[in-house]
Amino acid sequence: MSETNTAPTRDFIRQIIDADLAGGKHTGVVTRFPPEPNGYLHIGHAKSICLNFGLAKEYGGRCHLRFDDTNPTKEETEYVESIQGDVRWMGFDWGEHLHYASDYFEQLHDFAVELIRQGKAYVDHQSAEEIRANRGTLTEPGKNSPYRDRSVEENLELFARMRAGELAEGECVLRAKIDMASPNVVLRDPTLYRIRKVSHHRTGDAWCIYPMYDFTHCLSDAIECVTHSICTLEFENNRALYDWVLDQIKPACRPRQYEFARLNMTYTVLSKRRLIQLVKEGHVSGWDDPRMPTISGMRRRGVTPEALRTFCERIGVAKADNMVDVALLEFCIREDLNARAPRVMGVINPLKVTIENYPEDRVEEFEMPLHPEDESMGTRKVPFSRTLWVERDDFREEAPKKFHRLYPGNEVRLRYAYYVTCKDVVRNADGEVVELICTYDPASRGGWSEDGRKVKGTLHWVSAEHAVAAEARLYDRLFTKENPMDTRDGSDFKDHINPDSLQVRTAYLEPYLGTVADGYVCQFERLGYFCKDRDGTPEKPVFNRTVTLRDSWARIERQTDAKG
Ligand code: ATP
Ligand code: MG
Numbered sequence: 011m012s013e014t015n016t017a018p019t020r021d022f023i024r025q026i027i028d029a030d031l032a033g034g035k036h037t038g039v040v041t042r043f044p045p046e047p048n049g050y051l052h053i054g055h056a057k058s059i060c061l062n063f064g065l066a067k068e069y070g071g072r073c074h075l076r077f078d079d080t081n082p083t084k085e086e087t088e089y090v091e092s093i094q095g096d097v098r099w100m101g102f103d104w105g106e107h108l109h110y111a112s113d114y115f116e117q118l119h120d121f122a123v124e125l126i127r128q129g130k131a132y133v134d135h136q137s138a139e140e141i142r143a144n145r146g147t148l149t150e151p152g153k154n155s156p157y158r159d160r161s162v163e164e165n166l167e168l169f170a171r172m173r174a175g176e177l178a179e180g181e182c183v184l185r186a187k188i189d190m191a192s193p194n195v196v197l198r199d200p201t202l203y204r205i206r207k208v209s210h211h212r213t214g215d216a217w218c219i220y221p222m223y224d225f226t227h228c229l230s231d232a233i234e235c236v237t238h239s240i241c242t243l244e245f246e247n248n249r250a251l252y253d254w255v256l257d258q259i260k261p262a263c264r265p266r267q268y269e270f271a272r273l274n275m276t277y278t279v280l281s282k283r284r285l286i287q288l289v290k291e292g293h294v295s296g297w298d299d300p301r302m303p304t305i306s307g308m309r310r311r312g313v314t315p316e317a318l319r320t321f322c323e324r325i326g327v328a329k330a331d332n333m334v335d336v337a338l339l340e341f342c343i344r345e346d347l348n349a350r351a352p353r354v355m356g357v358i359n360p361l362k363v364t365i366e367n368y369p370e371d372r373v374e375e376f377e378m379p380l381h382p383e384d385e386s387m388g389t390r391k392v393p394f395s396r397t398l399w400v401e402r403d404d405f406r407e408e409a410p411k412k413f414h415r416l417y418p419g420n421e422v423r424l425r426y427a428y429y430v431t432c433k434d435v436v437r438n439a440d441g442e443v444v445e446l447i448c449t450y451d452p453a454s455r456g457g458w459s460e461d462g463r464k465v466k467g468t469l470h471w472v473s474a475e476h477a478v479a480a481e482a483r484l485y486d487r488l489f490t491k492e493n494p495m496d497t498r499d500g501s502d503f504k505d506h507i508n509p510d511s512l513q514v515r516t517a518y519l520e521p522y523l524g525t526v527a528d529g530y531v532c533q534f535e536r537l538g539y540f541c542k543d544r545d546g547t548p549e550k551p552v553f554n555r556t557v558t559l560r561d562s563w564a565r566i567e568r569q570t571d572a573k574g
Contacts, residue, residue, distance in 0.1 A: 021327040023061070023268055027069065027238060039071030040237045042109075043097065044227065046078045047089035047211075049282030050297040050304045051096045053318070053339070054273040060322035061270070062240060063102035074107035074234055080226050082210040090211070092297070096305040101315045107234070111226050112212045114233055118221045119173065121229055121259050122184060122202055126165045130258050131202060132158055133168040135182045144190075145198055151191035152198045158187065172205055175218045179205045184219075188254060196247045197254065200224055228252040232261035239265045242272040243331060273325065274333045277487040278303050279494055279503055293507055294488070300543075300554045301488045301511050311485070312531040312541025312556030317346035336487065343557050347531060347539045352380035352387055355425065355470040356519040356534040356553075358482045360399040362445040362474065365430060368396040373473070376456070378426045390522040394427050397474040399518045401536075404469050405446060407435070414466035416446060422467040425535065429454035429465055470535045477518035481552045482540070484513040517553065524551065531556065 020028070030036045041062040045055065066073035075097060079085050097104070111118075125131035134141065134157045146152035160168075169184055171177055184203035192198055202225040207218045228251075231239045239252075249267045256264060273280060279288075280303060288294050288302070297304055300311035308318065321342040325334050374394045380387040400416070409417035416422055421431040428450040436445035453460055457468075491506040519534075523542075526532075530542045539556040546552035 022329060023065070023238070023240060023270065023327055024068075026268065027065065030237070031069070036237045038237070039065055039069040040074070040235055041065050041071070041240060042074040042076050042231065042234065042236050044076045044078045044230075044241075045093050046081065046084075047086065047093060048081070048084040049089060049286050050092050050306055052280050052282070052285060052303045052305065053275065053278075053308065053321075054280040054303075055096075056100060056305055056318050057273045057322050057325065058240070058242075059097055059100055059102060060319055061327055063097075063100075063104075064322075065238070065240075067102075071237075072107060073102070073104060074109055074236070075104040076109040076230060076234070077111065078223070078227065078230075079110055079112045079210070079212065080220050080223060082206060082208045082220060085211050087211050092306060096309075099309060099315055100305065100318065109230070109234060110212060111221075111230050112210060114226070114230055115213060115217055115221070117233060118226060118229055119219075122221070122225070123166065123169065125186065125202070125258055126169060126184075127162060128258060129162055130187050131184055132160050132165050132187055133172070133182050134158070134185045134199075138180065141183075141201075145195065146190070148195065154190050155185070155199070158199070169203075172203070172219050173217075175207070177205060179207050181205065186225075186251075186254070188251075194247055194250050196224070196251050200251055224248055224251045225255060228255050228265065228267070229259065229261070231265035231267075232256060232259070232263050235263035236265045239267045241267060241269055243269045243329075244272070245269055269329070270327050271329060271331045274331065274495075275303070275339065276333060276336045276492045277489050277494070278336055279489065281495075284495075284503060287504070288488075291504075293504070300483070301485050303488075310541070310543065311554050312347070312539060313343050314346055314350070314531075317343045320346065333493065340557050341561060344539070344559070344561060347533065347556065350531075351539055352532045353382065353535050354380070354390070354520055354523060354532050355392065355472055356480070356482070356517050356523065356537065356540070357399040357401050357470065357472050357477075358484070358515050358517045358534070358537055359402040360516075360518050361402040361405055361443070363398045363400050363430070363448055363471070364445060365396050365398070365448050365450045366433070367449045370396055372396070373476075374427075376426050390520075392426070392520050392522070393473045393476040394424075395473045395475055398424070399472045399474055399477060400424075400446075400469055404467075405432070405443070407443065415469060416448075416467070420467075421451075421465050422469055423454075423457050423465050424471045425468055426457045427455075427471070428452070428457065429459060429463075470537075472518045472520050474518070476521050478521055478524040479550060480517045480519050480523070481546070481550060482515045482517035482555065483543070483552065484515060484555045486511045486513075519551075519553075523553075524548070533559075 043062045063073045134155045144153040183201045185199045188197045190198045203219045206220050246269045252267045298306035298310045321339050375391045377389045379389050405416040416432045430448040430450045434447040435443045438444045488511050489506045490508045494503040494506045528542050528544045533539050538558040540553040543552040543554050
């Protein structure tokens with residue numbers, strides 16, 4: 011991976027826009043981000059948001075947020091609100107251009123009437139099964155509907171009756187009259203309108219016919235004078251229909267559809283339909299569970315919008331589907347937090363240390379920088395006393411050769427405090443080490459020795475009496491399989507949920523962490539980045555681990571470079 015290249019690369023979409031502007035086809039750029047409000051946004055949507063809003067920003071144009079709300083059964087206001095919050099949090103703004111496809115229902119209806127008048131649409135009374143059976147296959151043409159040659163007058167009257175609620179759900183649909191033998195199945199008289207006698211989250215009971223995606227999307231783009239309508243590759247075949255509708259209606263503004271590869275990521279599921287299952291079946295605590303690949307989940311976990319935007323920039327925009335290694339996302343999060351997160355101390359797997367030559371009633375306060383390289387972050391005070399917590403992993407009874415931390419007889423530095431030497435261990439009835447007896451060198455105050463004596467290990471620690479007991483939530487990937495969506499082995503994605511994706515520990519934290527606000531992100535030295543969660547109470551704060559400090563991405567890159 012090359013170092014951060016901030017200049018936007020000229021991917022194929024930017025090349026197309028450059029040419030459109032240079033050739034005078036357009037004088038400005040208008041894009042849109044068109045989510046269906048049927049779930050929370052995930053990191054795949056973040057890619058689309060960065061692309062659409064990013065283009066608008068780069069070219070001095072605008073990007074609309076348009077809710078594609080044509081399916082009343084699955085859509086809810088909760089989703090509309092979360093989506094707006096997520097886009098804003100990502101750092102983008104739609105200005106006055108908050109739109110809803112449902113705002114165009116009247117206009118879309120009139121366009122449908124226009125198609126009927128042109129003889130380009132008809133009301134089909136075939137059942138859903140008949141329509142499916144007569145559609146043909148990839149190798150065989152479809153069959154014309156027996157209702158295909160209804161007169162314009164009859165179609166106008168039937169469509170009016172559909173709208174008036176006189177016909178039953180499923181009784182008939184409005185279809186475009188294109189070509190039942192087209193090699194592109196999408197063009198075999200696609201459905202434009204269907205009857206749905208359900209309330210809509212915005213239009214209530216005003217409508218009982220609802221337009222289909224393919225009819226709605228291109229016309230909404232045209233109504234808003236979108237210039238470049240960017241969607242994912244699975245809509246490639248739908249482009250012919252997008253263009254067909256616009257060719258018949260001839261709106262004043264003529265948008266074009268371009269397709270790019272959707273984001274797929276290892277160990278991750280990116281599909282609202284599947285994410286909703288995880289939520290509804292209780293596999294996670296909600297849409298914003300910190301293990302979810304949703305924008306709200308990542309925000310709660312401590313990921314910043316900058317890290318997400320950097321990630322989207324690094325993966326780029328291409329025309330071929332691929333799978334992005336989740337380690338790249340973790341790398342971007344780490345790199346971002348490394349620069350911005352204050353350093354503090356907490357112990358997540360505690361082992362007691364008693365410093366036998368330290369006076370029992372004495373407490374010292376050490377003033378420590380919040381970031382070793384960024385003085386502007388300031389300092390905080392950390393109390394030191396005779397009884398401390400250190401990390402259990404920082405002690406070994408039998409130390410291997412390169413182990414420079416605590417073991418009997420060894421001297422280490424307690425970060426910014428003193429040198430201590432392990433003298434003895436205390437065991438419980440099971441023989442397990444429960445306490446270390448140490449001595450400290452009063453001449454090493456601040457964590458360095460006047461005689462220039464060197465110690466190799468530097469450990470983090472917390473004064474036991476002053477510690478804040480917190481809940482630390484340690485997360486691992488939600489799925490154990492690299493591609494949980496691969497069903498070739500007959501398995502379901504839920505078969506691969508990682509049973510150990512959440513581990514809860516009691517952690518002891520320096521007192522400063524009892525005072526920080528929810529959402530505060532910091533590095534617990536040597537343990538990873540942590541974010542204070544809203545679930546906590548003043549007595550028991552909760553911290554989510556955002557990422558560990560271990561970077562597997564650099565290693566992957568080195569291997570790839572070595573290979574080739
Ligand atoms: P999902 O597949 O998760 O259900 P969707 O495509 O149904 O997503 P929409 O609300 O229709 O969700 O998506 C809004 C926009 O986000 C669309 O333009 C869509 O192409 C884009 N988008 C959705 N998923 C991804 C992804 N994984 N990578 C890139 N863009 C995506
Ligand atoms: Mg969709």
